[in-house]
Amino acid sequence: MADSHSQADIRGIDIDKLAKGFADMEIKLKRFVTNSTTSAREIRWYQKTSGFITGTTTTGITASPIANVAFGAKPSIAEQSWTRNTSYVRKYFIESPIITNEDIKDSDIDILAGNLRDLVRAVEHQVDARIFSVLANGTKGTGYGNVNTNATNAPWDTASFTGVDIIEDLMEAKMNLAVDGYESNGAILLVNAQDHKQILTWLISNKGSSIPAFSSQKIETGVVMELLGLQVVVDENVEASAALVFVPQRAVTWKSFTPITSVAINDEGIGTKIRVWEEGEAILTDPNAVNVITNTRI
Numbered sequence: 001m002a003d004s005h006s007q008a009d010i011r012g013i014d015i016d017k018l019a020k021g022f023a024d025m026e027i028k029l030k031r032f033v034t035n036s037t038t039s040a041r042e043i044r045w046y047q048k049t050s051g052f053i054t055g056t057t058t059t060g061i062t063a064s065p066i067a068n069v070a071f072g073a074k075p076s077i078a079e080q081s082w083t084r085n086t087s088y089v090r091k092y093f094i095e096s097p098i099i100t101n102e103d104i105k106d107s108d109i110d111i112l113a114g115n116l117r118d119l120v121r122a123v124e125h126q127v128d129a130r131i132f133s134v135l136a137n138g139t140k141g142t143g144y145g146n147v148n149t150n151a152t153n154a155p156w157d158t159a160s161f162t163g164v165d166i167i168e169d170l171m172e173a174k175m176n177l178a179v180d181g182y183e184s185n186g187a188i189l190l191v192n193a194q195d196h197k198q199i200l201t202w203l204i205s206n207k208g209s210s211i212p213a214f215s216s217q218k219i220e221t222g223v224v225m226e227l228l229g230l231q232v233v234v235d236e237n238v239e240a241s242a243a244l245v246f247v248p249q250r251a252v253t254w255k256s257f258t259p260i261t262s263v264a265i266n267d268e269g270i271g272t273k274i275r276v277w278e279e280g281e282a283i284l285t286d287p288n289a290v291n292v293i294t295n296t297r298i
Helices: 004-008 015-023 101-106 111-135 166-179 193-206 214-221
Strands: 034-037 042-048 082-088 090-095 148-151 188-191 230-234 242-246 252-267 271-284 290-294
Touching: 042 271, 082 271, 090 111, 101 111, 101 271, 111 242, 111 252, 111 271, 148 166, 166 193, 166 242, 166 290, 188 193, 193 230
Parallel strands: 034 252, 148 290, 188 230
Antiparallel strands: 042 082, 090 271, 188 242, 242 290, 252 271
16 A cells, blocks of 8 residues: 555655556556456466367267267267466566655656656566566567467568568468457457558558558548457567467456555655555466467568
């Protein structure tokens, strides 16, 4: 809980509420994952091993043991299985130096509010980076784990777009999600700023004339953030040569142990420091709800 006495010395600013307000100002990956709480730092959770249950035959039939079963035959035996996992809460923690009373009183800029905003952004950025790392089931530069992947037909920044087919690349990613039983319409296409630029340049400058009314209509309305039923989100956590397509609120769960919190610590007669922290962990509950598109850049 924030210290009420310290807050009283910051010209009426409610530090804790202001921190939450800043945290909500920008798009965060946390918005696209399931958010729940945990009361313990050790989290036991279960990951479903397969999508559709196909069944196993007890009659020697090699076709699907569920469909077109012979009258009088015994049913096939099938069950879902889960893998038990354990994750541990991580703490994200930062504070400002002491900001003197004199600086607080006569500075042209609001030093406390400015520091608070950037400290909150620093914590949220690290939480975003963790969610991305778990979402891709790997970390930058280390490859990807057991999530779906597909390579581009050609890197999206290839000169003159020779061989580039972003539509096919995205449709293959959507197909991989659908094959595993996930609805791909409404999924998130997560790209960095450079790949976002390449997508729009390819669509508007290179393909505008071959996609009826696309170029003129999109430039008029400014709505270029949805493509093939995918919501395009730009995030610099995405590494230089990859893009992600994932099902929001399905692929990852953020387990919050302590929500974003801040306090103002007052040193009487000297000044005030701001401390911000958050505790939690991201869990990849549905790896098949994620598809990484590799080779997006030369």
